[in-house]
Amino acid sequence: MEKFEVFTGVGVPLRRSNVDTDQIIPAVYLKRITKTGFDDALFAAWRNDPEFILNQEAYKHGEVLIAGPDFGTGSSREHAVWALRDYGFKAVFSSKFADIFRGNSGKQGLVSGEITDEDTEKLWQALEANPGASITVNLVDQTATIGELSVHFEIDEYTKWRLLEGLDDIGLTLRDEQAITDFEAKREAWRPKTLPIRH
Amino acid sequence: MTNQPLTLAQKVWNDHLVAKGENGSPDLLYIDLHLVHEVTSPQAFDGLRVAGRPVRRPDLTIATEDHNTPTLEIDKPIADPISRTQIEALRSNAAEFGIRIHSLGDIDQGIVHVVGPQLGLTMPGITVVCGDSHTSTHGAFGALAMGIGTSEVEHVLATQTLPLKPFKTMAINVEGTLRPGVTAKDIILAVIAKIGTGGGQGYVLEYRGSAIRALSMEARMTICNMSIEAGARAGMIAPDQITFDYLEGRPHAPKGADWVAAVEYWKTLPSDEGAKYDTEVFLDANTLDPFVTWGTNPGQGVSLLDTVPYPTDFSDPNDKAAAERALEYMDLKPGTRMKDIRVDTVFLGSCTNSRIEDLRAAAAIVDGQKMADGIRFLVVPGSARVRLQAEAEGLDKIFKEFGAEWRFAGCSMCLGMNPDQLAAGERAASTSNRNFEGRQGKGARTHLVSPLVAAATAIRGTLSSPADLEPASQSKGGN
Numbered sequence: 001m002e003k004f005e006v007f008t009g010v011g012v013p014l015r016r017s018n019v020d021t022d023q024i025i026p027a028v029y030l031k032r033i034t035k036t037g038f039d040d041a042l043f044a045a046w047r048n049d050p051e052f053i054l055n056q057e058a059y060k061h062g063e064v065l066i067a068g069p070d071f072g073t074g075s076s077r078e079h080a081v082w083a084l085r086d087y088g089f090k091a092v093f094s095s096k097f098a099d100i101f102r103g104n105s106g107k108q109g110l111v112s113g114e115i116t117d118e119d120t121e122k123l124w125q126a127l128e129a130n131p132g133a134s135i136t137v138n139l140v141d142q143t144a145t146i147g148e149l150s151v152h153f154e155i156d157e158y159t160k161w162r163l164l165e166g167l168d169d170i171g172l173t174l175r176d177e178q179a180i181t182d183f184e185a186k187r188e189a190w191r192p193k194t195l196p197i198r199h
Numbered sequence: 200m201t202n203q204p205l206t207l208a209q210k211v212w213n214d215h216l217v218a219k220g221e222n223g224s225p226d227l228l229y230i231d232l233h234l235v236h237e238v239t240s241p242q243a244f245d246g247l248r249v250a251g252r253p254v255r256r257p258d259l260t261i262a263t264e265d266h267n268t269p270t271l272e273i274d275k276p277i278a279d280p281i282s283r284t285q286i287e288a289l290r291s292n293a294a295e296f297g298i299r300i301h302s303l304g305d306i307d308q309g310i311v312h313v314v315g316p317q318l319g320l321t322m323p324g325i326t327v328v329c330g331d332s333h334t335s336t337h338g339a340f341g342a343l344a345m346g347i348g349t350s351e352v353e354h355v356l357a358t359q360t361l362p363l364k365p366f367k368t369m370a371i372n373v374e375g376t377l378r379p380g381v382t383a384k385d386i387i388l389a390v391i392a393k394i395g396t397g398g399g400q401g402y403v404l405e406y407r408g409s410a411i412r413a414l415s416m417e418a419r420m421t422i423c424n425m426s427i428e429a430g431a432r433a434g435m436i437a438p439d440q441i442t443f444d445y446l447e448g449r450p451h452a453p454k455g456a457d458w459v460a461a462v463e464y465w466k467t468l469p470s471d472e473g474a475k476y477d478t479e480v481f482l483d484a485n486t487l488d489p490f491v492t493w494g495t496n497p498g499q500g501v502s503l504l505d506t507v508p509y510p511t512d513f514s515d516p517n518d519k520a521a522a523e524r525a526l527e528y529m530d531l532k533p534g535t536r537m538k539d540i541r542v543d544t545v546f547l548g549s550c551t552n553s554r555i556e557d558l559r560a561a562a563a564i565v566d567g568q569k570m571a572d573g574i575r576f577l578v579v580p581g582s583a584r585v586r587l588q589a590e591a592e593g594l595d596k597i598f599k600e601f602g603a604e605w606r607f608a609g610c611s612m613c614l615g616m617n618p619d620q621l622a623a624g625e626r627a628a629s630t631s632n633r634n635f636e637g638r639q640g641k642g643a644r645t646h647l648v649s650p651l652v653a654a655a656t657a658i659r660g661t662l663s664s665p666a667d668l669e670p671a672s673q674s675k676g677g678n
Contacts, residue, residue, distance in 0.1 A: 016520075016524075017517040020633075022638050023635065023636060026637055026641075030238050030239075031282050031284075033285055033288045035242040070397040075331075078349040096400060097400075100332060100348060103351070104350065104351075107348065157222075158223050158364075170250070170252070170353065170358060179227070180358060184359075187229075189453075189457050190458070190461035192232050192319075193258050194232075194261040
């Protein structure tokens with residue numbers, strides 16, 4: 001995973017709440033077995049509408065998404081994060097994220113920052129007043145800045161550290177391998193085992 | 200006792216701690232059971248291959264094909280080449296990494312959340328994960344069960360653990376007795392309407408109270424299944440005699456001395472007297488009606504006796520805007536009686552409502568009845584074994600005589616990854632779990648309902664409950 005510290009890119013004001021992962025990437029795109037190349041699938045249904053924000057010239061190359069509350073709800077599909085990433089998004093802001101989406105994004109280097117509803121409105125207005133404006137995401141200071149306007153965002157300390165360092169989760173866990181082995185030695189006999197197969 | 204009283208969720212969490220997180224880092228939890236399916240796993244296996252890592256515990260892992268499989272002509276090669284490739288990838292990954300797999304045509308194939316409990320692999324006090332958000336289903340046994348993303352699937356395959364931040368706990372107290380025609384599905388739809396699709400974010404829900412205790416295991420699974428629709432990654436119900444009776448004798452349930460030891464431990468799991476929840480919610484079961492959704496998220500639901508709401512009914516500006524969008528997408532006028540909404544398709548299936556009790560309940564309603572004109576009714580059992588059981592009981596005949604299509608097991612129209620989809624503009628009464636825009640097909644409109652409402656709707660053609668059926672027609676027909 002690449003390290004993330006400060007990033008500047010085109011901000012996209014998505015004035016919708018409850019953007020579920022079926023909207024971010026419809027199920028028909030989940031048949032692929034690769035982990036990249038999902039840029040065409042992002043918001044696929046909505047992109048049929050010529051008025052949809054990513055179809056507007058100013059936002060075509062969007063890299064920072066500002067959405068309404070309850071972003072990423074529904075299905076656990078990590079493809080939602082891959083689609084945002086493949087399209088070019090580096091950060092998403094919302095006043096409320098679904099837990100699984102937030103977890104998935106942290107593992108793929110996509111910043112999901114929590115901002116207040118009030119700050120969401122301020123960022124929307126600033127971007128709409130100046131379509132195509134850039135927004136600077138500073139993960140170290142936890143700020144999102146458009147010109148004079150700067151808002152604070154929340155992100156949990158552990159995810160922030162991993163994003164700043166670009167660390168791989170499995171590698172981190174395997175440092176505790178002895179603890180896993182010790183735990184397994186004490187595991188009770190009644191706990192489930194899938195093998196050998198019983199019918 | 201100086202020990203602090205603990206909730207069910209806290210007990211299961213504590214008993215799976217491999218390493219306690221320090222300085223803001225998450226706890227490392229051991230995973231007892233990892234369920235795998237074709238859609239969220241190929242990239243995880245790829246990751247293992249690239250890093251040269253084996254699957255740490257193939258004996259705690261099981262795979263089944265469900266999301267992307269056809270429900271017709273399962274003996275023929277899958278027509279869609281992309282779907283076929285994905286299924287073949289799961290089969291070759293299972294072979295390469297030594298994982299047990301139940302493929303299309305196998306007697307233990309089916310929806311992953313139906314198969315685990317059916318085999319007796321799902322049990323109280325364990326941790327269960329799967330790359331599917333409806334893994335919360337298994338919480339019905341008093342397990343801590345949650346959906347994970349593909350990176351986490353890879354993590355569990357490699358380490359049999361998951362780094363997790365402790366959750367908050369929310370008690371959902373449902374007291375009273377359900378009226379006839381009101382079911383577990385109505386309870387959970389009412390809960391989601393009450394707390395909202397984000398209400399459970401960051402929480403483990405624990406369903407409690409006399410109405411929950413009275414439910415069968417299958418009904419409890421329906422409730423826990425939709426915890427994610429309230430934003431909660433997991434939902435749990437304390438194990439009791441109903442749980443033990445369901446489990447005993449199943450293929451992978453503990454046997455002999457192991458069974459005795461397990462039950463002894465399981466009896467310690469219910470939340471202690473005085474255990475503190477971060478939040479509590481109350482729902483009266485006595486006054487609950489059949490519940491249905493009118494909008495495009497599972498929180499947009501009302502009593503079947505109610506009308507489609509006006510956007511102005513919502514004070515929160517986001518809720519108001521969401522209602523406006525939903526009404527437009529659903530092509531509904533505010534003030535319309537829910538019972539006047541006409542549907543094209545009825546879908547009985549999905550990990551929410553495809554178990555034998557669901558099929559029995561719906562079959563009892565449609566037995567000897569005539570289906571409304573122009574309705575398409577799909578019945579998709581949750582697993583191959585559920586299908587066989589239903590056929591042994593003659594339920595397939597009842598459905599077929601009524602005019603329904605009797606299919607093979609899988610996720611089917613719940614998410615329309617396979618050919619079972621709605622056409623644009625089509626409207627369905629669906630026993631599944633999500634009414635999102637386009638979920639069941641591009642431009643498709645979904646009303647979430649219970650199996651009883653699905654069956655009554657297929658008879659009348661408009662959203663209905665068994666109470667709406669003519670007494671005369673109720674008594675006629677039958678065997």
